[in-house]
Amino acid sequence: MDIVGTGFLARTLRPLAGRHPDTVALAAGESRTSGATEADYAREAALLRDVAKQCAATGQRLLFFSTAATGMYGFAEGPGREDTTVTPYTPYGAHKLALEEQLRASGVDHLILRLGHLVGPHGRYHQLLPTLLRQVREGVVSMHRGATRDLLRVGDAITIIDRLLAAGLRGDTVNVASGFAVPVEDIVDHLARLLRLAPRKEYVDTGVRYAISTEKLRALVPEVADMGFGPDYYRRVLNDLIAAEHA
Structure with missing residues (x-):
């Protein structure tokens, strides 16, 4: 697999670099869910056009990463599904949905994965977990009351991406998430316990509760049933993140 990009997502995909030679993974572009400008979005749209043209010329499949988070499914009634009409909740969600439509219209072989919040070492400064960790350590955490994150x-x-690519999917869209959105306050509390800290919590505008449907994912990747996804899965995710910092 050819990987376009050098950031957190691109590094995450490196274990698959020797597999799926028929695929180009576009792991670059705008990753800020807030604060991006129209120029930033235009650059990502142009990059997608260029990579799609490359894939059309080589006959490769384009793996595109969209979002399954609040920006995409914040207005959904019930768990957000891939096969229903989506009304984006944020400009970032609208941008990602527009890129999905741009890719479908290009006619190139593709697979669109709508991602939950990936957690691992070396996350970007502005992403959710690096931001929360930094604030916990600084002693004051700002959060949206009632907000949840998967x-x-x-x-x-x-593992999931590897299985989906191996299945030969083309022209399809799949949510890739645990299916269990956790209150951000619970995430902060668990980080604080792990770090033996007691940060002050400050609440801002009312947050959004959302859920991501993983029905399609579970049908395509049966191994998901053995990954331990459930209401307490997030604790293992955070435990691993903190352990990796001290490895």
Whole structure:
């Protein structure tokens, strides 16, 4: 697999670099869920056009990473599904949905994966877990009251992506997540216990509760049933993250 990009997602995919030679993974572009400009979004759209043209010329499948988080499914009634009409909740979600539509219209072989929140070492400064860890250590955590997030360990994500690519899917869209959205306050509390800290919590605007449907994922990748996904899965994800920091 050819990997386009050098950031957190691209590094996450490196174990698959020697597999799936028929695939180009676009693991670059705008990763900020807030604060990006129209120029930032335009650059990612242009990059997608260029990589799609490359794949059309070589006959390779383009693996594109979208979002299954609040920006995409925040308005959904019930768990967000791949086969229903989506009304994006944020400009970032609208941008990712527009890129999905751009890719489908290109006619190139592709697979779109809508990701939950990947968690692993070397996350980008602005991403959820690095931000929460930094704030816990600094003593003050700012969070949206009632907000939830679906966390997915990078090792589990790699296994899932590997299986989906091996299945030969083309022209399809799949949610890749645990299926269990956890209150952000619970995530903060567990990080604080692991680090033996007691940060002050500050609450801002009302947060959004959402859920991601993994029905399609479970049908395509039966191994998901053995990954331990459930209400307490996030604790193992966070335990592994902190352990990796001290390895």
